[in-house]
Amino acid sequence: xxxxxxxxxxxxxxxxxxxxxxxxxxxxxxxxxxxxxxxxxxxxxxxxxxxxxxxxxxxxxxxxxxxxxxxxxxxxxxxxxxxxxxxxxxxxxxxxxxxxxxxxxxxxxxxxxxxxxxxxxxxxxxxxxxxxxxxxxxxxxxxxxxxxxxxxxxxxxxxxxxxxxxxxxxxxxxxxxxxxxxxxxxxxxxxxxxxxxxxxxxxxxxxxxxxxxxxxxxxxxxxxxxxxxxxxxxxxxxxxxxxxxxxxxxxxxxxxxxxxxxxxxxxxxxxxxxxxxxxxxxxxxxxxxxxxxxxxxxxxxxxxxxxxxxxxxxxxxxx
Numbered sequence: 001x002x003x004x005x006x007x008x009x010x011x012x013x014x015x016x017x018x019x020x021x022x023x024x025x026x027x028x029x030x031x032x033x034x035x036x037x038x039x040x041x042x043x044x045x046x047x048x049x050x051x052x053x054x055x056x057x058x059x060x061x062x063x064x065x066x067x068x069x070x071x072x073x074x075x076x077x078x079x080x081x082x083x084x085x086x087x088x089x090x091x092x093x094x095x096x097x098x099x100x101x102x103x104x105x106x107x108x109x110x111x112x113x114x115x116x117x118x119x120x121x122x123x124x125x126x127x128x129x130x131x132x133x134x135x136x137x138x139x140x141x142x143x144x145x146x147x148x149x150x151x152x153x154x155x156x157x158x159x160x161x162x163x164x165x166x167x168x169x170x171x172x173x174x175x176x177x178x179x180x181x182x183x184x185x186x187x188x189x190x191x192x193x194x195x196x197x198x199x200x201x202x203x204x205x206x207x208x209x210x211x212x213x214x215x216x217x218x219x220x221x222x223x224x225x226x227x228x229x230x231x232x233x234x235x236x237x238x239x240x241x242x243x244x245x246x247x248x249x250x251x252x253x254x255x256x257x258x259x260x261x262x263x264x265x266x267x268x269x270x271x272x273x274x275x276x277x278x279x280x281x282x283x284x285x286x287x288x289x290x291x292x293x294x295x296x297x298x299x300x301x302x303x304x305x306x307x308x309x310x311x312x313x314x315x316x317x318x319x
Contacts (some may be wrong), residue, residue, distance in 0.1 A: 007080045008099030010092045014270035015317045018133040020089040023162050026275055026282075027293050029147070029155035033140045034086045035268040035282050038255035040079065042143060043135035045202055045223035050182075052198060053189035053235055055126055056117035062194050064107045075208065082132070087160055087271035097165045112135035122169050127185060128176075129168045133159055134178045143248075144255040179228060199224075199241075215254065218247035259283070 005012055024030050033039055052058040084096045107119035115124055117124065137155055141147045147155075153174055160171040172178040202223075205216040224232060225243040262280040272281040277292055284292070 004080060007077065007084070008096050010084070010096055013084075013234060014087055014089075014267045015274050017089060018274055019276065020091065020274065022087055022271060022275075023090050023093050023165075024158055026088055026272065026277060027090060027289065028084050028086075028158045029151050029269065031282060033136055033144075033155070034082065036140060036144050036255060036258050037138035038251055038258055039144050040082065040138075041208075041219055042222045042226070042251065043137070043139035044078065044082075044132070044164075045135075045199075046226050047131040047135035048198060049195065049227060049235065049237075050135070050231060051128055052192070052195050053112040053231055054124070054127065054185060055113065055188065055190065055192070056115060056121075057128065058192060058194055059111045060107050060119050060124075063109055067276060073272070078095065083267040085165075087267040089274070096103075101167060107160055117141065120167060123165070123185075125167050126170045127217070129166060130172050130178055130181055131304060133163075133172065135223075135226070138175070139222070140255075141224055143222060143251045158233045159266055167283060172312070182228060182231065186230060186234065189231060191234070191236035195235055195237075199237075215250060218244075218250050221247050222251050224302055258263060 048061075051061065081100060084093050088096070101120070104119035108117065110116055120123075133156060137147070137152060141152075154198065155170070155175070156173050160173075163171045170181070172181055197219050202220045203217050205211060205213045208216070221241050221243045224237050224241040227235075227237070260283060262283040264270075264279050268282050269279040272280050276296065278284070281289060281292060
């Protein structure tokens, strides 16, 4: 299968330029979570289900996206956007995020009930960002490794500034905060055939044909299993999507295996090398990771925050 070599004008290269920091520090919780493909796959599907519960987002994605005709290509681009936001050089991440925003600026239309929508509507931007944050965190916590409450809070806190680069104005500070946001939108949630069509694509394996089919069925049920119960009820995802014991065992085994197997060509390994860390930095023990981070030069140990990246153009303009 042909690999992506560029994305929104960026020649994909997580290993260069040497020393350029990412938007998030290598000791961040997101660096730990995003390296795991099981957490990303389960969490990504859960996020889409929560987004599709709202007819404005569902119409915007399904009417303006190629997902239904080219799920592989669409999945790759979505994954790349997530990877560059966490592991990419800050300059590349800023460029890609701006490119995504420019594309979203062209997306508008009407739902089947004639309600107008715009992709850059602040309520929709906030919800899409929040569903991704919630989905990845919850999937990792359920199927890979339990996270402490402190780490969960840190994950949301660290991601807030990156979310603002996308134009997000309200980012959850905790899973409970996410649920509060969801309750404000829940009156809009509804079942729809597009939700079933999306899950059928996931279960068929069309979005990732190299993975055994039984894992795709398990992935879809796992994603449904981590939805807040009221959201699942609104989407009418009934008993057929209950997570089976064999599903949990298969995904947990795959998730734990992925925690131990470092792919030298993967974004997290390449980004670690870019920062002068071993390629398998994220796959070492927490104590070893802390030791390696402590050895980094002080100016490198603290990556500039996304807030600092946001401020760069303003400083340039002022100068």
